[in-house]
Amino acid sequence: MLFDSFWGATKVLNACEERDFIFVTNLKANRKVKTHRPLRQVGAYAAKVISHSHEAVRIEGKTFPAVKRDSFISGFGRIRVVFSHKPGHQRIYHLANNALTLSMKEIIGLYLKRWSIECLFKDVKHYPGMGDYPARTLEGATNHMCVVFMVRLLTFLRTMRMKKGKIDMKKALSPAEIRSDLRTRFQASHIKRTLRRKKMPANIDQIMCLLNSSA
Numbered sequence: 001m002l003f004d005s006f007w008g009a010t011k012v013l014n015a016c017e018e019r020d021f022i023f024v025t026n027l028k029a030n031r032k033v034k035t036h037r038p039l040r041q042v043g044a045y046a047a048k049v050i051s052h053s054h055e056a057v058r059i060e061g062k063t064f065p066a067v068k069r070d071s072f073i074s075g076f077g078r079i080r081v082v083f084s085h086k087p088g089h090q091r092i093y094h095l096a097n098n099a100l101t102l103s104m105k106e107i108i109g110l111y112l113k114r115w116s117i118e119c120l121f122k123d124v125k126h127y128p129g130m131g132d133y134p135a136r137t138l139e140g141a142t143n144h145m146c147v148v149f150m151v152r153l154l155t156f157l158r159t160m161r162m163k164k165g166k167i168d169m170k171k172a173l174s175p176a177e178i179r180s181d182l183r184t185r186f187q188a189s190h191i192k193r194t195l196r197r198k199k200m201p202a203n204i205d206q207i208m209c210l211l212n213s214s215a
Helices: 010-018 042-052 104-112 114-126 138-163 175-197 204-214
Strands: 024-026 055-059 062-073 077-084 093-097
Touching: 024 104, 042 062, 042 077, 042 093, 055 104, 062 104, 077 104, 093 104, 104 114, 114 138
Parallel strands: none
Antiparallel strands: 024 093, 055 062, 062 077, 077 093
């Protein structure tokens, strides 16, 4: 599991532990951790530690100064925290992890994948319309999310096939066209179920013919 400091609450961490999930999260600077000394804020502790001793961790051609410490979080338990910052930046990240066997390079590398996740959610909000749904129930919202990410997956697969030369660019569907096609198919299926349950007028054959041609 990979999430930002907003979700780094004790309840979330315990939920990951109960399900045997390995998580990497950035702790807030005012979050208190315990080392060999009493509880202290992780932000002040990280600044002091990384200024005195750190190692150079090289990932994808970039060098990250980093240092690791095994600590405790109240209400959760033992964690491994990696203090690091991006080359040329001063902001220090406090990357907490519950798998005490991971190296600093592995923990930093996992957290660097968060940017691609941010881009994914920005994409599904802008194109398939993840936030544009009328559902007022959890089931409706869940179904909408499934459709949105299915559209994104289909778009990704088509893009990869186009790069390999297996699909004609002129025949490839855009995210908006895929979403419209899926919505039309869902509406047609819903209307068909309604027609089977209720009595309809005499032109039911014309309606069915139209649905079959559009679905």
